[in-house]
Amino acid sequence: MQTGYIETESGTAPTPILRAEGLRKTYRRNAITTEVLRGVDLTVPAGEFLSIVGASGSGKSTLMHLLGSLDSVDEGTIWLENRRIDGLPSRERDKLRNGTFGFIFQFYHLLPEFTALENVMSPELVASTIWQWPFRRGAAKRRAEELLERVGLSHRKHHRPCEMSGGEMQRTAIARAIMTRPRVLFADEPTGNLDEAAGSEIMSLLKDLNRTDGLTVLMVTHNMEMAASTDRVIRLSAGRVDHGRQTPHGGHLPRPLDPSTLEMAIRGVGHDRFPG
Amino acid sequence: MYKLVLCWRYLKTRYLALVCVVSVMLGVATLIVVNSVMGGFSAKLRDRLHGLLSDVMLEAYDYDGFTDAEGKMELIRKDPYLAEQVVAMAPTLEIFAMLQFSYRDMPITKPVRVVGIRPEERALVGGFAEHLTDPARRAKPSFELDDAAKARLELSRKAEPLVFQPLLGPDEPPPPDPPDSKPHVAVGAIPGYAIAHFRDREARSEDGTLRDRRTLQPGDEIIITTVSGAKLAPVFDRFVIADYFKSEMSEYDSQYVFVPLDHLQKLRTMEGKVTSIQIRLKDYDQAPKVVARLKELFRRQPLEVQTWEDKQGNVLAAIRTEKGILNILLFLIIAVAGFGILAIFSMIVGEKTRDIGILKSLGASNWGVMQIFLGYGLLLGIVGGGLGSLMGLAITTNINQIEHLLAKATGQDIFPRDVYYFDRIPTDIQPSAILLVNLGAVAIAVLFSILPALRASMLHPVRALRFE
Numbered sequence: 001m002q003t004g005y006i007e008t009e010s011g012t013a014p015t016p017i018l019r020a021e022g023l024r025k026t027y028r029r030n031a032i033t034t035e036v037l038r039g040v041d042l043t044v045p046a047g048e049f050l051s052i053v054g055a056s057g058s059g060k061s062t063l064m065h066l067l068g069s070l071d072s073v074d075e076g077t078i079w080l081e082n083r084r085i086d087g088l089p090s091r092e093r094d095k096l097r098n099g100t101f102g103f104i105f106q107f108y109h110l111l112p113e114f115t116a117l118e119n120v121m122s123p124e125l126v127a128s129t130i131w132q133w134p135f136r137r138g139a140a141k142r143r144a145e146e147l148l149e150r151v152g153l154s155h156r157k158h159h160r161p162c163e164m165s166g167g168e169m170q171r172t173a174i175a176r177a178i179m180t181r182p183r184v185l186f187a188d189e190p191t192g193n194l195d196e197a198a199g200s201e202i203m204s205l206l207k208d209l210n211r212t213d214g215l216t217v218l219m220v221t222h223n224m225e226m227a228a229s230t231d232r233v234i235r236l237s238a239g240r241v242d243h244g245r246q247t248p249h250g251g252h253l254p255r256p257l258d259p260s261t262l263e264m265a266i267r268g269v270g271h272d273r274f275p276g
Numbered sequence: 277m278y279k280l281v282l283c284w285r286y287l288k289t290r291y292l293a294l295v296c297v298v299s300v301m302l303g304v305a306t307l308i309v310v311n312s313v314m315g316g317f318s319a320k321l322r323d324r325l326h327g328l329l330s331d332v333m334l335e336a337y338d339y340d341g342f343t344d345a346e347g348k349m350e351l352i353r354k355d356p357y358l359a360e361q362v363v364a365m366a367p368t369l370e371i372f373a374m375l376q377f378s379y380r381d382m383p384i385t386k387p388v389r390v391v392g393i394r395p396e397e398r399a400l401v402g403g404f405a406e407h408l409t410d411p412a413r414r415a416k417p418s419f420e421l422d423d424a425a426k427a428r429l430e431l432s433r434k435a436e437p438l439v440f441q442p443l444l445g446p447d448e449p450p451p452p453d454p455p456d457s458k459p460h461v462a463v464g465a466i467p468g469y470a471i472a473h474f475r476d477r478e479a480r481s482e483d484g485t486l487r488d489r490r491t492l493q494p495g496d497e498i499i500i501t502t503v504s505g506a507k508l509a510p511v512f513d514r515f516v517i518a519d520y521f522k523s524e525m526s527e528y529d530s531q532y533v534f535v536p537l538d539h540l541q542k543l544r545t546m547e548g549k550v551t552s553i554q555i556r557l558k559d560y561d562q563a564p565k566v567v568a569r570l571k572e573l574f575r576r577q578p579l580e581v582q583t584w585e586d587k588q589g590n591v592l593a594a595i596r597t598e599k600g601i602l603n604i605l606l607f608l609i610i611a612v613a614g615f616g617i618l619a620i621f622s623m624i625v626g627e628k629t630r631d632i633g634i635l636k637s638l639g640a641s642n643w644g645v646m647q648i649f650l651g652y653g654l655l656l657g658i659v660g661g662g663l664g665s666l667m668g669l670a671i672t673t674n675i676n677q678i679e680h681l682l683a684k685a686t687g688q689d690i691f692p693r694d695v696y697y698f699d700r701i702p703t704d705i706q707p708s709a710i711l712l713v714n715l716g717a718v719a720i721a722v723l724f725s726i727l728p729a730l731r732a733s734m735l736h737p738v739r740a741l742r743f744e
Binding site for chain 2 (some may be wrong): 063065068070071094096097098099103105109110111112113114122123125126127128129130133134139176211
């Protein structure tokens with residue numbers, strides 16, 4: 001079995017927080033069948049900032065959706081630490097999405113009826129019953145305000161998404177994603193819809209969360225420069241992890257890669273292995 | 277909790293949903309107004325149908341009546357159960373007759389039903405004294421003429437006494453004289469208001485209401501012609517108008533003439549006979565038991581025992597059926613509003629597909645998403661129903677003013693007062709009916725939101741997030 005996890009000479013690798021084995025996913029629409037994932041194996045150590053790159057249609061987002069319990073696998077297994085999560089009943093999967101996983105999307109996906117503060121509070125709102133909410137509301141509001149301050153949006157907390165810029169909306173989405181203190185943050189092309197400056201801000205935020213809070217981040221991106229600045233990059237190609245073109249992982253989190261080296265790795269030019 | 281918050285936000289921000297609220301509101305308001313007006317008519321009609329009838333009647337099968345009314349009443353008083361239930365009894369004699377009087381020197385003849393009563397006794401049974409127009413007579417019912425009536429009678433007799441106008445050809449022999457007819461003896465009679473008046477559609481009072489023209493007034497003489505009970509020969513006698521009764525039920529007001537019982541018995545040569553005994557009960561709920569007991573008591577005699585509702589059964593059933601059908605038809609208005617909710621909710625689910633995906637990515641369950649839209653439907657139903665109730669109540673309580681304004685604006689009489697002899701459109705606001713209408717509206721709103729809610733709950737989170 002091959003995984004995206006490569007053990008280094010320095011010793012025992014960090015404990016994997018997510019592990020996928022032989023993931024397969026096929027979409028069927030009318031008579032058309034599209035095999036998106038064809039047996040993906042992947043191990044993500046806790047605290048890693050992993051980038052998933054690949055051409056459009058290579059299955060990056062699908063892999064993220066499967067790992068984040070947004071979609072169900074056709075074949076294969078997914079483990080969250082020692083708990084198998086691929087066949088969980090929907091109620092358990094809802095709980096995972098609410099508390100253990102956080103999501104950031106390319107198009108921010110904020111609720112338009114809610115203000116920035118309410119959007120950040122929304123995971124707590126989803127988790128609470130009508131009877132619990134009066135007791136939890138105060139704490140949820142305080143945390144949401146803290147998070148908005150952390151992402152630099154205290155002044156925007158009463159603004160609705162339509163009154164904010166793309167970068168502000170994405171920062172709000174990040175605050176929302178970490179509201180329930182998730183273990184893993186899934187970011188699906190988080191800078192894909194932003195200009196360079198806003199994209200850099202978002203990347204800095206994600207890195208900060210990863211380094212300061214030890215949050216495991218899985219990021220799908222097309223931006224090679226940003227991917228290169230993460231701990232590890234895997235490339236998906238035709239529904240499989242392209243093991244020949246991934247950056248290695250050290251026992252401790254490695255230094256960021258040089259983008260030009262990464263570009264070559266992604267395009268499959270030059271080396272089979274890159275120094276860690 | 278998010279379900280409640282989102283329901284409320286959707287209600288506040290989706291103006292399309294206001295269309296649903298308005299349609300539910302109009303449906304509920306219409307139902308409340310129609311129900312209240314129908315209820316008012318129904319209650320008034322019921323009241324009036326009961327009007328001249330006592331709670332229970334012991335009746336002869338034919339117009340020959342039965343003898344020994346006093347003995348029968350005594351038997352009822354002696355029965356332990358009936359003695360406890362019966363409050364008052366009054367024997368009456370009822371017969372068809374022709375009434376003649378002169379109006380502006382023109383002889384007028386009308387078919388009437390003459391009822392012989394003992395006024396004080398009849399008043400105890402109910403449905404008589406309260407309908408008399410003279411307040412003094414209401415307190416002490418009698419056929420006595422007051423001073424003004426006596427004076428008018430005196431004057432008219434001196435001027436031109438009323439003569440009987442036979443309804444015969446010129447060559448036919450006149451009918452035989454009535455027994456003991458003494459024109460100088462003033463025997464009082466109390467006809468229905470509509471016998472003594474006619475509603476002039478051209479004449480209106482200052483406030484715009486139709487005016488009644490009087491054709492007979494206290495002191496005027498009338499001639500009542502009927503047939504004798506023994507020989508079926510025509511008999512007639514003179515009576516003098518003492519007062520009118522106004523039950524506001526045209527069937528009674530235009531047909532009934534009350535006269536003293538003993539005089540009618542004598543005229544019909546039916547001394548000691550009556551056609552019915554009117555019985556008033558202490559508690560009308562006990563009527564079926566009383567009827568059963570009376571039937572048992574008089575099982576060997578050709579008498580019919582029935583409650584006033586049995587007697588007016590067909591009319592009451594017709595009112596009930598009419599109200600029921602009208603309710604069903606009007607409820608279809610709310611059903612139409614339900615289809616509006618279905619269509620608009622389906623549009624909102626389409627519009628909110630991505631939000632549904634977001635909620636699911638945040639951990640919202642399928643059932644939770646379904647609850648949002650069911651709750652939304654519930655909220656629309658409650659708000660629409662609440663506003664509709666307020667609107668319906670406002671219209672119902674001001675229906676007469678509204679009718680007046682509409683009549684003024686269109687120049688058409690919307691509520692023909694001469695048909696019903698009501699001065700105002702009657703309304704009866706039943707809280708239970710309002711509650712039922714609201715519950716129905718809320719149930720329809722929720723029912724029609726099930727399908728869009730189900731569709732929303734079944735949305736795949738990934739497909740919903742990618743929805744363009």
